[in-house]
Structure formats: C-alpha cells, structure tokens
Amino acid sequence: MTHVTLAVxxxxxxxxxxNKETKVKRPSLELKVPTVTVxxxxxxxxxxxxxxxSLVVDNIQAVITNLVRSYAxxxxxxxxxxxxxLIAEGKIALEVVANLPRSERNSLTNEDLAAFGAVYxxxxxxxxxxxxxxxxxxxxxxxxxxxxxxGNVAALNKVKADLETFLEKADDxxxxxxxxxxxxxxxxxxxxxxxxxxxxxx
Numbered sequence: 001m002t003h004v005t006l007a008v009x010x011x012x013x014x015x016x017x018x019n020k021e022t023k024v025k026r027p028s029l030e031l032k033v034p035t036v037t038v039x040x041x042x043x044x045x046x047x048x049x050x051x052x053x054s055l056v057v058d059n060i061q062a063v064i065t066n067l068v069r070s071y072a073x074x075x076x077x078x079x080x081x082x083x084x085x086l087i088a089e090g091k092i093a094l095e096v097v098a099n100l101p102r103s104e105r106n107s108l109t110n111e112d113l114a115a116f117g118a119v120y121x122x123x124x125x126x127x128x129x130x131x132x133x134x135x136x137x138x139x140x141x142x143x144x145x146x147x148x149x150x151g152n153v154a155a156l157n158k159v160k161a162d163l164e165t166f167l168e169k170a171d172d173x174x175x176x177x178x179x180x181x182x183x184x185x186x187x188x189x190x191x192x193x194x195x196x197x198x199x200x201x202x
Contacts, residue, residue, distance in 0.1 A: 004043045006034035017168050025168075063097050063105070073109045101191055108184045110143070116181035117142050119174060120166065127169040128162060138162065142181075146188045153193065160189045 012033045016026035044056045071086060072078040086092050097105055117139035124130040124138060141148045141159060149155040163186055167175060175182065 004040050004047075006040055007037060008032050008034055010035040017172075020171075060094065063094060064092065067092060067097055069109075102187055108180055112178075112181050113143055113145070113184075116178040119178060123170055123174070124162070124166065128165055130162075142185060146185065146192060150192050156189050156193050160186065160193070163189075 010033050012031055014029045014031070016028065018025040041056065044052055047053055068083060071083070075082070083092070090096075120142065121135045121139050124135040125132065130138070138159065141155075146156075146159075149159065163182065167182065
C-alpha cells in the first residue's frame with residue numbers, strides 16, 4: 001500500500017497526568033509531528049484505498065453535521081425548512097466553521113455541559129476541597145459557557161487552575177467521558193484570557 005509522505009514540521013506538546021498508583025508524573029514530551037498539507041489531502045482523496053478517501057470525507061462531513069446540530073440544539077422548532085433557509089443564506093458551510101473561535105468548532109450541547117457540571121460538582125468537593133457553594137458557582141460558570149466571568153482575569157485564571165488540577169486528579173474514565181466539555185471550557189477560558197479586556201482597559 002502506498003503511503004502519503006507528510007512533512008515533519010508541526011510542533012506538538014504532549015502532557016501526561018500523574019499515575020494514581022505510583023504518584024509519578026511523566027514529563028511533558030515535545031515532538032515535531034507530521035503535518036497534513038493541501039498537497040497531502042489531494043493525494044489522500046486520490047488514494048486507491050477507499051477507506052482512506054472515506055476517512056477524509058467523513059471527517060469533513062462531521063464538521064458540517066455538527067454545525068447543523070448547533071442550530072438544531074438551540075431551536076426546539078428546528079425543521080428541514082429552516083435548515084434549507086440556512087443553506088440558502090450560506091450559513092451551513094465549511095468556511096463558516098473555519099472562521100469560528102476554536103472552542104466553538106465542535107458542537108457542544110447544553111446537555112453535555114450540564115452532565116459535566118453534575119460530575120464536577122461532586123468531584124470538586126472530593127478532589128479539590130471545594131465547598132458546596134464554590135462547586136455550585138463553578139458549575140454556573142461552566143453552564144454560561146464561561147461568559148459569567150468574561151473580563152475577570154483573576155476569576156478566569158482561578159477556574160483554569162482548578163480545571164487543570166481536576167484533569168490531574170479525576171479518574172481517566174471521567175476525563176474520557178467529558179473530554180469535549182473539558183476541551184471546550186479550557187479553550188474558551190484561554191480565548192477570554194487572550195482578549196484580556198477588563199474595565200481597567202477601557
């Protein structure tokens with residue numbers, strides 16, 4: 001089988017969690033990983049292996065499907081007619097997703113966040129030593145998609161640190177089940193921190 005040759009140029013950092021049994025944490029690993037170029041994608045699409053072509057197409061299709069889902073999840077009366085109108089307006093396209101903030105690119109429902117919040121509420125008290133009130137406040141922030149503390153740099157950094165500690169201490173099964181919520185929340189916090197717009201800045 002012919003393999004597409006990829007350029008090795010992209011820097012990637014892999015962080016590891018502390019082993020709960022040995023209490024040893026593997027050092028972070030920085031590598032230069034293969035980069036998928038436009039030319040490589042063209043080769044993939046022209047592959048003689050239909051599974052390779054399907055993998056590329058399926059991943060792009062998933063992006064479009066998730067975009068549609070984001071509209072459907074936010075409208076209980078969503079219908080084919082509304083979808084057709086969005087398509088006609090050019091609002092259902094890969095270009096739309098490409099120009100969204102990174103944290104918004106994957107469709108994450110309010111139900112996903114609520115499910116994570118319920119788990120975090122309990123585990124934050126056990127693993128992070130939070131009071132019930134503190135755990136409740138954090139869940140409110142999560143359910144607001146971090147908007148509750150946008151512009152509050154101290155609060156953003158505090159929640160970010162708490163999530164990092166949660167990632168280190170929670171069981172792997174919990175992290176895996178709520179990976180999308182955790183990725184979304186950490187990315188969203190980083191976006192707000194990058195903006196760093198507070199009342200003192202205005």
